[in-house]
Amino acid sequence: MDIRAIAMGLGFAYMRSSAFTSARMIVADAPPLAALSLRFLLSGLIGVGIARALGQSWRLTPGQWRSVVIFGLCQNALYLGLNFVAMQRVEASLAAIIASTMPLLVALLGWLFLGQRIRPIGIAGLVAGVAGVAIIMGSRLSGGVSLSGVILCGIGALSLAVATLTVRGASSGGNVLMIVGLQMFVGAAVLAVASLATETIVVRWTPRLVFAFVYTTLVPGLLATWVWFRLVARIGAVRAATYHFLNPFFGVLVASALLSERVGPADLIGVAIVAAGILAVQLSKAREAPVRTG
Secondary structure, three states: OOEEEEEEHHHHHHHHHHHHHHHHHHHHHOOOOHHHHHHHHHHHHHHHHHHHHHHOOOOOHHHHHHHHHHHHHHHHHHHHHHHHOOOOHHHHHHHHHHHHHHHHHHHHHHHOOOOOOEEEHHHHHHHHHHHHHHHHHHHHOOOOHHHHHHHHHHHHHHHHHHHOHHHHHOOOOOOOOHHHHHHHHHHHHHHHHHHHOOOOOOOOOOOOHHHHHHHHHHHHHHHHHHHHHHHHHHHOHHHHHHHHHHHHHHHHHHHHHHOOOOHHHHHHHHHHHHHHHHHHHHHHHHHOOOOOOO
């Protein structure tokens, strides 16, 4: 048992899941795209600065540069940008649940477009994941949740799935922290343009906004991304993605504890089914995937 990998996986799952709660705090007091663009700029400067201090180079391979651009666009600009906008309309717990379906989308995209096999347990996991989401959506939609917000979160999850399929190219060849910082700049640039085109910059400065912004910049933004790349390099993308099955649990728990969001029985049942589906899909793929160490 790789204790270090387990600790990294648990830490990543918590940090990634907590980002929805801190984002919900930020968008209550600041324009979402502008705040997110600034967050990426600061995270990128910190990441690249530390990488240079460690002797890492920004002379990347063509494959790494391609991955940096795709990952920065799909994860940072689209996935997080759409989620920040959506969380003006939906609760953090719901956004976290929708985002947690990403491993299911990765398996589906791999099957449809990359010719990847899905074992019977994986197919069962996909079906379970869809059923779990249907239970949650049925409960939330009947309670008056914003359909447009849900759609934005869904498009964001699909974008994250595309980004995840590029992680192997980005994590090979070293310079991991430099790659993390550079893909932050991609997101910052795209979102800055989108903010200038669509937003009026009005900020209500509160202690909650400052704390949430600093936290989301350093922890989910920089540290969680670095841990994810290191985890993929250590145990492989398939096994690393298994830890995503914890995201719906952590996401709901953090939102409930810090934002007092109501969690009903249907939410708990749906979260458990989604998590089981994610785990089944990843375990079915893990049987065929070699373990990478490092």
